[in-house]
Amino acid sequence: MDAAELHNVTVSGPEDGQPLVFAHGFGCDQHMWRHVAPRFERTHRVIRFDYVGAGGSKAEFDPDKYATLEGYASDVLEVVHGLGLRDAVLVGHSVSSMIGALAQVTDPEPFGGLVMVGPSPRYVDDPPYVGGFDEPAIRGLLDALRSNYLGWSASMAPMIVGNAERPELGEELTASFCRMDPEIAATFAGATFLSDHRDVLPRVSVPTLVLQCRDDVIAPVSVGEYVAATVPQAELVLLDATGHCPNLSHPDETVEAIADFLQKQPVG
């Protein structure tokens, strides 16, 4: 099985366009980009994929590999190399901002830029650094995951019914969206929320856009500012959007900010 099939890669847009790789965050899958990614299909080669356990990924779950974000970054590199991308801009939502940074630092060759949507290099407070959470909070998340997968793991299908007002979501997607095997979800949550990648940020060597929402309870504005101040070639854009998922809640503003950033970069 090649990398594209393994990671459920979808490719659209002109083949000679600059590659934009959209990486989803913890929780759902590549459909998180459905209001944003298609808007670049006229100008860019648009690539989406699923992480292990999410959406249509066929990657085998290896608890050791996926216990750290490096495991996910190696999958990103697999996708990027599998398609032979050059000068790619990786657009990462939430934890994928750090996964993208890790991938870029590990292998700078294929990357021309990074877009970080709601990044946080460390979620747990480490005074004077404020991440916004303490360790018991993260354990509470694992608990919430456990409670919410109770009825989902064995027979998930009938639990959530599609919405006739939103035919955009097919039945198949409805059945898999935001659902993940509890063991995989807990591993991903641990890798995401208990990790510290502050030391990676200064080593990022490509132009980077940090997109920060207001009232983001997961990645507060101060964290976005920290990231933008620590990555050498970073630019911070504070969106009017609130919450943690501007790609879903405020796609226009998100698209505009990314397009502005791309326009400023010399295409290599």
Place this chain on the structure above:
Amino acid sequence: MPRVRASDAFQAALQADDPVELYERAPCGYLSTDADGRIVKANRTFLTLTGYRLDEIVDRLFAELLTPGGRIFDQTHLMPMLRMQGEAREIALDLVTADGQVLPVLLNATLNTPNGGPALIRIAIFDATERRRYERELVEAKERAEASERHARALARTLQQTLIPAEPPHIPGLDTAVRYRPSGDGTQVGGDFYDVYPIGNGAWGVLLGDVCGKGPDAAVVTALARNTVRALSVLHDDPAEVLGRLNEVLIRYDVERFCTVVLAVLRPAGPNWQVTLSVGGHPPPVLVGGDAPPRTLVRRGPLVGVFASAQYADDTVVLHPGETLVVYTDGVTEARGPDGDYYGEERLLTTLASSDVLPRMLVEGLVADAVAWQGPVTRDDIAVVAVGVPRPG
């Protein structure tokens, strides 16, 4: 007539139930938020449940009323589901009440755009304290059960490792080779076992058996059979006697498991070895080498551990230099090919006829052929033991 009047009055009262009361005192908490999750409205049931005053929560994000872990879940799961699917059901979260207590709740939520206006989210909230406690107990019980299963598997595997000697056996003056291949992906504990042990006065016992079934139970019976044969071999010279006693032991051991066994006792006799053999329900041993083609040996006695009246017989054969005795389990002969055909005794004899007489080569060749016949994921364990008298020089 009075009955009808009462019913009418009841219906009328229901119809007239004040919609405001119906909202405020509904048997569940109601929250309305804007599309970002900012609270606009809450009913009285919600306020009673959580102890907040309305003005304390209006304009705050719903996520802020959750535990920090729940906040992440809200943002990474609930909100995306609402945006993408328009609704989410039976979401378990913990609210933090006005006095700082944690209140487990179950909630359903919908995202609506009434009359084409701005989108709003409606959330119905149920106290789930008892239910959550019960669910936790279930989850814990499930985790305990899974841990026990892992433990049992590990124990059974350890047990089986003790039943399959780690070192290839060595009998002075004989060439000995063994190959054991567990079935499937290797996580199952199979029932095949073998043993090679000294009996005294230069004699050796070679035991190969197969307990029916798999798993920890089978492993226990395997251990019992193997150790019983070793102990009995000290007391009884002839294999038939040993099998007869083993039969009694297994019948008295109150487990519905039986086994097939072949036991050979080898004694040096000048340049040759004298072999006394007894078979209980097991595929017949084969003699390879010499002038004749490979041939099966001895009468097949009954299964061991089934019939109290079972009788076993001994057969004797002389193993000359250049001859090899081969014993195997039914993982070889009952392997099924792609069309469902058994590997069978005839194919076994044909394979052995064209194979090297050297035990090591012979065993490897036979196992490889049986695996090739059925494909790499084998259905049963395969065990083969070969003992040969080397040619002088």
